[in-house]
Amino acid sequence: MLNSKTPAGPLEQKWTEFKGHCKLVNPANKRKLEIVVVGTGLAGASAAAALGELGYKVKAFCFQDSPRRAHSIAAQGGINAAKNYQNDGDSVFRLFYDTIKGGDYRARESNVHRLAEVSTSIIDQCVAQGVPFAREYGGLLSNRSFGGTQVQRTFYAAGQTGQQLLIGAYQALERQVALGNVTMYARHEMLEVVIVDGKARGIIARNLVTGELERHFGHSVLLCSGGYGNVFYLSTNAMGCNVTAAWKAHKKGAYFGNPCFTQIHPTCIPVSGDHQSKLTLMSESLRNDGRIWVPKKQGDARRPNEIPEEERDYYLERRYPAFGNLVPRDVASRAAKERCDAGYGVGTSRQAVYLDYADAIQRYGKGEVNKRNLQGLSAAEVTQLGKDVVKEKYGNLFDMYEKITGENPYEIPMRIYPAVHYTMGGLWVDYELMTTVPGLYCLGEANFSDHGANRLGASALMQGLADGYFVIPYTIGNYLADDIMTKAIPEDHPAFVEAEKSVSDRISQLMNIKGKQTVESFHKRLGKIMWDKCGMARNEKGLKEAIVEIQQLKKEFWSDVKIPGVVNEMNPELDKANRVADFIELGELMCLDALNRRESCGGHFREESQTEEGEAKRNDAEFSYVSAWEYKAEHEWQLHKEDLNFEVAKPTQRSYK
Amino acid sequence: MSSNNMNLTLKVWKQKNSQDTGRFETYQVKNVSEEMSFLEMFDILNEELIREGKDPIAFDHDCREGICGTCSMYIDGKPHGPWQANTTCQLHMRAYKDGDTITVEPWRANAFPVIKDLMVDRSSFDRIIQSGGYISVNTGNAVDANALPVEKDKADAAFAAAACIGCGACVAACKNSSAMLFLSAKVSHLALLPQGGPERKTRVLNMVAQMDKEGFGSCTNTGACEAVCPKEISLSNISRLNGEYIAAGLVSEK
Amino acid sequence: MKWSEFFTSSIGKKFVMGLTGIFLVLFLIVHVSINACIFADLPIFNAEDNGRMFNVAAHFMGSTVLIRILEYGLFIGILLHIVQGYALTVKNRAARGVGYAVNLGNRGSKWYSRSMGLLGTLILLFLILHLGHFWTKARFTDQLSPVTYNGVEMHDMFTRMKDVFASPLVVLVYILGCISLAYHLAHGFQSAFRTVGVHNKKYNILLTSLGYGFSIIVPLVFALMPIAMHFGWVA
Structure with a gap:
């Protein structure tokens, strides 16, 4: 039976109650307790730093060459917090409510409320660390609005908020390294969890420079290893993002929660050809001013500027007059797909829609004319004024677009298309962020907990830092307090030996296949299956086909993959093979989960469950639960359900018309 | 639009590991489209090499x-290639034409030893940060974020310095292999904010000491670092660092 | 921080370079002003001066106690600048064990900013020659003919200049010395101020412009002296 260990009492008292009554570890004992942290993004770096500050002995691992390079760094837009600095009616409750509703009522109320509660402390902590958030002329912090909310609660640092927050956490982490509380292992990849007497007690990691396998003991293990969007091959994730750490834990007994919940971001630069290795996000903020359209005529081959106004279909404004271009991410993405599938797509691939700034440029140009009281300007001069304003607001994004596509977005509408961006699913955790394996915790994007079926913009950064700075320091004590008498387990313990052997056997097996096809080619094929059949729209037939295809792909992978080089040296292809092998298995589980969930909710759209107008239709009677999958054997999982009870935020059908 | 019409010659540094002396290898890459990124061109070359049973080229990415700072190729004599304010990963093949020969080397500096091929070890940057590139505030100690107003111009300048991605192009470009632009960006970021005040002096002294220990050269203000910096970190940060260091060093009482 | 730590750190060493550089810039102002006195002989001013103004100025510099003390300071400054400069150049070169096959060259910086060691060496060679021509002669030998103004006897440096610059080869070497100095200053002037910590953008722009002006005008005036002497523009 799944026990979420949610404290009793009224929702807004639960966290206070927990903190007031959880077990504590005294400082002298903390020094004797070792904690392994895998991943150094916002969740991992903040957790390692915070635990080091408390006096625990921390070992932190990342596969990158420095903890500062984790993919949290690429987050653009901002971080939410219920500070209500704008006096616009924000509160902890509203942030909680927006997050639950944005997640389409598939998240656990208690976790989300705690997230909203600690959100304000995150901003305080980051500012104290020197994170240079945007400020007003009075010297106080600036806020902007983001999708899915009606208040301004997003704190930001230009379009590089993730970078600035990660550097803040990284600096805190390096400070603990300098103080000797944290030992950092960069260019190391975790390849197995070590379990002793039913508890997580360490990991096996591969030193990516020398190829050696290393054993690392910890009284507990924290997985902060990010999301698994790269299962689709093409996504906005970094090339190295992978599911391996979480997947190893899953196969050792940690349940996987809601694996099919993936977020497809509507505004990304479209695929340009088979060579494409990754996709680039254009911040959601662009939809504040840009208008999205396709031609009214199918297969219209004219250049965008040659298509007259009356022959353009501003389909979001047409379908959703109330929210227009600012509908939530899942809705905007599906609408773009619908148009392209119907033959209205633009660009050479026909898999793109236009994001047009011509109107905004004119509007801003005229605004400047009024503001500066200019007279007798030509149309070209007004346009130039407008372009200047747009440049000031979005210049870095426009530059990025031009570098990638070679087109000038000030002159030609941008071509955009949805792309995989974030995974709401992840390892199932209880209120204390512990997985179903005792002593094994999961933080940040790697867990399933806070975003339900759809994440709101600017909430990922909030969750990563909440988990690391303000949740785990309390909850881990509750577990470790009972472990103070446990001595460090020597690394020649049979469990370590066996775990290492299983890793090295698997590596040998991979290396000995000596087949014909490259790792990359398998990854691409997996991605195509996932995108076509478990992507923006899913149906029973497709998912069933996908499962068969993935099982077939797995067989082929394990009999025909070609990995160059040797084991005992740096071998990026071997690293990649390890990851792709896990993605293939995950892909199957995602399809299984999507197949099981015969409703549409958030990012999960089952074609069988839609309204007459083609909108997503949730089925609360049958599916108001978290799917937590237990690994049994190859191709075999058992479903456990955690029922979701909404005591405060009562579910309603979302509408943006 | 996608015309795979470029054939290129690549001269790439190959080095088995840090002990190996290394050498240039020449490769032919065919059917390159101008829409590819520079690294995608390497992906395609590597796929080909693997299929032919040859050793692929190791590179960091x-x-x-353009934000993580991992990629680090020294392309035809310029860190991150020909485009301004750009990282290797954002360089696209539009920058080249059919028949071009491109020379690709790793970052070169004693403080950045080559690990393999085009990959170098930049952990010296981490150690510089460890020596003081932070504000010592334990989690939970913070006062309300708006308790301390910061002059907007200073906050903006601090942000501009904090935009550094730690890629090391500044070191690669500098004739002295100096890390001063990297270091000055961090010192400036923290010195410009009131939160950084209490540790302002010890921070700069310790960080410079660590930089010297790592074997970077010293700054001669040539400006090559600023010219190649993908985030356009200003040279004036180095001047600020000098001022901070001199003031701290001369007034320190120990 | 101990003094030894401060002055052996990379920035401490550069601080010494910057300070001595600024000190030498000040010296150049004095030197060029004194030398410019020869132009008092130009027909447009006073063709009858016959080097008197210059000789008196040179005598003042050589006979005033305070200036003689400053002279020691100057030599210490030059020495420090040279020793530290070479030490830094060697250390900086050593920071890159394996070089590049293709260099960044002028795409990132001006050639003269990367050649301060070379330019400095050329200036040093010139300086040795120059001291040999004038300073050692005046200070340590009796080879210079005397001249008396208002009852005060002094060296006739003006005539010495005429003698030295009679050789076209010497004039050429001096011009090359001045060109080296110009490029050394073009980078060194503004760099020295950056090194001692001037980071205000407004001032940096001002100092850079000032530096370019200085590096053109001062060496030009210096170079005009041998030329003027050689071609007899001043009697």
């Missing part, structure tokens, strides 16, 4: 959107 991760986010491929």
Whole structure:
């Protein structure tokens, strides 16, 4: 039976109650307790730093060459917090409510409320660390609005908020390294969890420079290893993002929660050809001013500027007059797909829609004319004024677009298309962020907990830092307090030996296949299956086909993959093979989960469950639960359900018309 | 639009590991489209090499959107290649034409030893940060974020310095292999904010001491670092660092 | 921080370079002003001066106690600048064990900013020659003919200049010395101020412009002296 260990009492008292009554570890004992942290993004770096500050002995691992390079760094837009600095009616409750509703009522109320509660402390902590958030002329912090909310609660640092927050956490982490509380292992990849007497007690990691396998003991293990969007091959994730750490834990007994919940971001630069290795996000903020359209005529081959106004279909404004271009991410993405599938797509691939700034440029140009009281300007001069304003607001994004596509977005509408961006699913955790394996915790994007079926913009950064700075320091004590008498387990313990052997056997097996096809080619094929059949729209037939295809792909992978080089040296292809092998298995589980969930909710759209107008239709009677999958054997999982009870935020059908 | 019409010659540094002396290898890459990124061109070359049973080229890369600072190729004599304010991963093949020969080397500096091929070890940057590139505030100690107003111009300048991605192009470009632009960006970021005040003096002294220990050269203000910096970190940060260091060093009482 | 730590750190060493550089810039102002006195002989001013103004100025510099003390300071400054400069150049070169096959060259910086060691060496060679021509002669030998103004006897440096610059080869070497100095200053002037910590953008722009002006005008005036002497523009 799944026990979420949610404290009793009224929702807004639960966290206070927990903190007031959880077990504590005294400082002298903390020094004797070792904690392994895998991943150094916002969740991992903040957790390692915070635990080091408390006096625990921390070992932190990342596969990158420095903890500062984790993919949290690429987050653009901002971080939410219920500070209500704008006096616009924000509160902890509203942030909680927006997050639950944005997640389409598939998240656990208690976790989300705690997230909203600690959100304000995150901003305080980051500012104290020197994170240079945007400020007003009075010297106080600036806020902007983001999708899915009606208040301004997003704190930001230009379009590089993730970078600035990660550097803040990284600096805190390096400070603990300098103080000797944290030992950092960069260019190391975790390849197995070590379990002793039913508890997580360490990991096996591969030193990516020398190829050696290393054993690392910890009284507990924290997985902060990010999301698994790269299962689709093409996504906005970094090339190295992978599911391996979480997947190893899953196969050792940690349940996987809601694996099919993936977020497809509507505004990304479209695929340009088979060579494409990754996709680039254009911040959601662009939809504040840009208008999205396709031609009214199918297969219209004219250049965008040659298509007259009356022959353009501003389909979001047409379908959703109330929210227009600012509908939530899942809705905007599906609408773009619908148009392209119907033959209205633009660009050479026909898999793109236009994001047009011509109107905004004119509007801003005229605004400047009024503001500066200019007279007798030509149309070209007004346009130039407008372009200047747009440049000031979005210049870095426009530059990025031009570098990638070679087109000038000030002159030609941008071509955009949805792309995989974030995974709401992840390892199932209880209120204390512990997985179903005792002593094994999961933080940040790697867990399933806070975003339900759809994440709101600017909430990922909030969750990563909440988990690391303000949740785990309390909850881990509750577990470790009972472990103070446990001595460090020597690394020649049979469990370590066996775990290492299983890793090295698997590596040998991979290396000995000596087949014909490259790792990359398998990854691409997996991605195509996932995108076509478990992507923006899913149906029973497709998912069933996908499962068969993935099982077939797995067989082929394990009999025909070609990995160059040797084991005992740096071998990026071997690293990649390890990851792709896990993605293939995950892909199957995602399809299984999507197949099981015969409703549409958030990012999960089952074609069988839609309204007459083609909108997503949730089925609360049958599916108001978290799917937590237990690994049994190859191709075999058992479903456990955690029922979701909404005591405060009562579910309603979302509408943006 | 996608015309795979370029054939290129690549001269790439190959080095088995840090002990190996290394050498240039020449490769032919065919059917390159101008829409590819520079790293995608390497992906394609590597796929080909693997299929032919040859050793692929190791290079560092991760986010491929110009922010993580992992990619680090010295292309035809310029860190991150010919475009201004750009990282290797954002360089696209539009910058080249059919028949071009491109020479690709790793970052060169004693403080950045080559690990393999085009990959170098930049952990010296981490150690510089460890020596003081932070504000010592334990989690939970913070006062309300708006309790301390910061002059907007200073906050903006601090942000501009904090935009550094730690890629090391400044070191690679500098004739002295100096890390001063990297270091000055961090010192400036923290010195410009009131939160950084209490540790302002010890921070700069310790960080410079660590930089010297790592074997970077010293700054002669040539400006090459600023010219190649993908985030356009200003040279004036180095001047600020000098001022901070001199003031701290001369007034320190120990 | 101990003094030894401060002055052996990379920035401490550069601080010494910057300070001595600024000190030498000040010296150049004095030197060029004194030398410019020869132009008092130009027909447009006073063709009858016959080097008197210059000789008196040179005598003042050589006979005033305070200036003689400053002279020691100057030599210490030059020495420090040279020793530290070479030490830094060697250390900086050593920071890159394996070089590049293709260099960044002028795409990132001006050639003269990367050649301060070379330019400094050329200036040093010139300086040795120059001291040999004038300073050692005046200070340590009796080879210079005397001249008396208002009852005060002094060296006739003006005539010495005429003698030295009679050789076209010497004039050429002096011009090359001045060109080296110009490029050394073009980078060194503004760099020295950056090194001692001037980071205000407004001032940096001002100092850079000032530096370019200085590096053109001062060496030009210096170079005009041998030329003027050689071609007899001043009697």
